[in-house]
Amino acid sequence: MNLTANWSYPTAIRFGAGRIAEIADVCIAAGITKPLLVTDKGLASMDITSKTLDLMEAGGLGRALFSDVDPNPTDLNAAEGVKIYRDGGFDGVIAFGGGSGLDLAKVIAFMAGQSRPLWDFEDIGDWWTRADADAIAPVIAVPTTAGTGSEVGRASVITNSETNEKKIIFHPKMLPVTVICDPELTVGMPKFITAGTGLDAFAHCVEAYSSPHYHPMSQGMALEGMRLVKEYLPRAYADGTDIEARAHMMSAAAMGATAFQKGLGAIHALSHPIGALHHTHHGTTNAVCMPAVLQFNKEVIAQRFDAAAAYLGIDGGFDGFCAYVDELNASMQIPKTLTDLGVKNPDIDRLVADALRDPSTGGNPVKMTEENTRALLEAIL
Numbered sequence: 029m030n031l032t033a034n035w036s037y038p039t040a041i042r043f044g045a046g047r048i049a050e051i052a053d054v055c056i057a058a059g060i061t062k063p064l065l066v067t068d069k070g071l072a073s074m075d076i077t078s079k080t081l082d083l084m085e086a087g088g089l090g091r092a093l094f095s096d097v098d099p100n101p102t103d104l105n106a107a108e109g110v111k112i113y114r115d116g117g118f119d120g121v122i123a124f125g126g127g128s129g130l131d132l133a134k135v136i137a138f139m140a141g142q143s144r145p146l147w148d149f150e151d152i153g154d155w156w157t158r159a160d161a162d163a164i165a166p167v168i169a170v171p172t173t174a175g176t177g178s179e180v181g182r183a184s185v186i187t188n189s190e191t192n193e194k195k196i197i198f199h200p201k202m203l204p205v206t207v208i209c210d211p212e213l214t215v216g217m218p219k220f221i222t223a224g225t226g227l228d229a230f231a232h233c234v235e236a237y238s239s240p241h242y243h244p245m246s247q248g249m250a251l252e253g254m255r256l257v258k259e260y261l262p263r264a265y266a267d268g269t270d271i272e273a274r275a276h277m278m279s280a281a282a283m284g285a286t287a288f289q290k291g292l293g294a295i296h297a298l299s300h301p302i303g304a305l306h307h308t309h310h311g312t313t314n315a316v317c318m319p320a321v322l323q324f325n326k327e328v329i330a331q332r333f334d335a336a337a338a339y340l341g342i343d344g345g346f347d348g349f350c351a352y353v354d355e356l357n358a359s360m361q362i363p364k365t366l367t368d369l370g371v372k373n374p375d376i377d378r379l380v381a382d383a384l385r386d387p388s389t390g391g392n393p394v395k396m397t398e399e400n401t402r403a404l405l406e407a408i409l
Contacts, residue, residue, distance in 0.1 A: 031211075031275040038180050038286055043209040043278070045271055048080060048170065051122070051208065052087020058166045058205045060120030063089055064113050066133035067124040068097040076172060076213050080124060092116060094136075097125075100303055100310070101132040102189045103146055109136040113165075123169045123204065126225065127176030127310065130169055131184035134202045137165040138184075151183060151198035151387055159199050169204035172213045174264075174277035175225025175311050177232060177285020179207045187304050194300040196387055209282065211274035219265060220312075223360035226261040226277055228311025230254060230356075231295050231318055232284030237336060238329045239291030239391040246290035251339060253283035258340055258352075265360055291391025294321045294383075298405060301382035306371045315362045316369055320408045322350050324400070328393040366409045379405055 032044030042050060055063050063084065071077050072095035081091040094109050113121070113136055123133030139146060141163025148158055169179035178184070183198040217225070233253035236246050256276045263273035298321075299313040322329075326346065334345035342348045363369040380402050383389065389396045 126173035130178035175228035224311035227315035231314035236287035243290035293392035
């Protein structure tokens with residue numbers, strides 16, 4: 029099968045092995061002549077990053093790099109990146125990496141031309157209209173993991189360094205102008221990152237499919253995204269050089285993030301505060317929370333997942349699907365509880381309160397209350 033294509037949904041996507049070679053052409057087409065490549069600390073010294081910088085330089089775009097990005101990026105990271113962007117006279121951003129690097133890069137491009145503080149643009153009501161849309165710099169997104177799908181998103185998750193809360197910053201023009209999805213860039217991911225990011229994509233699909241909101245396009249995309257994860261994540265986990273599996277997982281990641289326009293739910297409502305306070309890996313945290321959240325929502329979603337299980341070739345309807353999730357987690361050495369994940373002495377009152385404030389609660393099929401959210405959290409602990 030030829031896994032090379034150009035797509036235009038939800039933005040322009042150049043998909044295929046080796047397409048990072050087009051980075052200079054993509055920047056120039058977007059009107060970017062002096063880009064700042066933003067990535068995380070771990071990727072900064074890797075071959076895929078240096079080769080991308082070489083391609084930029086060969087295309088006459090320089091090789092500027094900012095990599096002071098924490099695993100859960102913060103407002104402090106954003107402020108430093110914005111200062112470097114402004115001082116350097118850059119005219120666009122290359123967002124390069126996993127969810128952390130992509131999210132921070134999008135915020136730097138967004139905030140570089142704004143005069144109001146970052147938290148004025150939190151995803152609440154129509155706060156995004158406060159932004160000067162004409163001052164938002166263009167972003168070229170290059171994912172190097174297959175999980176968050178931030179490359180096709182209009183928002184970024186940023187941790188408030190003072191309150192240790194994850195906040196969602198949103199604007200329609202945060203959507204990258206062009207995405208290069210090159211599965212060759214994901215070949216070097218270690219197994220635990222392959223698992224955690226892949227299960228993040230799966231969680232996005234599961235929650236979008238579970239959401240009670242009406243969005244048939246997202247519903248279909250979530251279902252097919254689950255199928256791709258089921259078929260190809262075990263292969264990518266077993267053999268990191270399986271380029272076909274890596275490619276399909278990149279598609280699943282983009283599909284999950286597009287699908288969750290329909291909504292997220294309790295998995296993310298819990299994993300956001302857990303990650304902010306205990307610095308756990310986001311996708312792995314989602315995977316730990318997923319089995320309990322499926323049971324939490326069973327009354328509403330069981331019939332829907334009977335149909336999903338049939339499509340996915342899983343026997344036993346909803347219960348069979350839940351058993352499959354347990355088996356998938358176990359096969360990738362995902363901890364069974366948050367305690368096993370490293371969450372020690374949690375402030376349960378704080379986690380419950382933060383979860384109920386998280387925007388993801390609105391997409392959960394069962395209404396989350398202080399009582400049932402506490403019971404859910406304690407079950408996962």
